[in-house]
Amino acid sequence: MRVLISVDMEGITGVTAHEDVRPGTASYERFRRQMTAEANAAVAGSFEAGATAAVVNDSHDGMRNILFEDLDDRASLVSGTMKPLDMVEGVQESDVAVFIGYHAMAGSAPAVLAHTMSGLVHGWWMDGVAVGESQINAALCRHFGVPVALVSGDACLADEVSTTLPGTRSVVVKYATDETTARSIPRADAIRLLRDGVRDAVLGAGSLSAVRTGEAVRFRIEFTSTAAAAAACLCPGVERAGARIVDMIGSDIIEAYRLSTVSMNLAIAASR
Ligand SMILES: [Zn+2]
Incomplete structure (x- = not known):
């Protein structure tokens, strides 16, 4: 079982402000450590579930955020932006995917730093259905027959996932009251929920379907x-x-x- 771990930053525990996810700021340097810790929790959960390989794909902004020296030694890391499948590069060689630190689609509320791909996007539809990054990336994974077993982020994202990605589990690490305001759960709880959640989701991934459609x-x-x-x-x-x-x-x-x-x-x- 090979696990792809796509890690974005807006849905990381404690992140609430734009500067938290903007390279070059002091708070970004703090939260890229938390981002790395949450990637490690997903790696640990994957191996507890019997994974044979874990690929962490750095999926935020310039995609060079995760601290490689602090990443679990068992994981390989994809960094940089020139990747055809972008946030899910590596899914071609994976059996199951999990999305860590994700965020709700553009226009969602109350949700921390909700957007879809770019601040220039007001809305995005796939075959007439409103979608965000979770749904677009899940569709890319489906093309390769790979199910998305778990998505983590705020409570608004979990609601979104429950209605748009049947069978995909969620881990909620914060509750937003506004775009830049939220109550985050204790860090230790977040790490434990992510580790246990990924373990259980990967163990249960066999029951998920990811039918390749190949259609327009x-x-x-x-x-x-x-x-x-x-x-x-x-x-x-x-x-x-x-x-x-x-x-x-x-x-x-x-x-x-x-x-x-x-x-x-x-x-x-x-x-x-
Ligand atoms: Zn991001």
């Missing part, structure tokens, strides 16, 4: 500005569907995701 996927992205939508449409295959809205269809989820990545990068470049 339509993404609709609503940006926060018309300029971002205009720039996104410079990517061939991306069509304007409204002042701030673009549509794209991939022959499968992989192609749809690549189209979204290119159009998102164009939108970000145009917004600088």
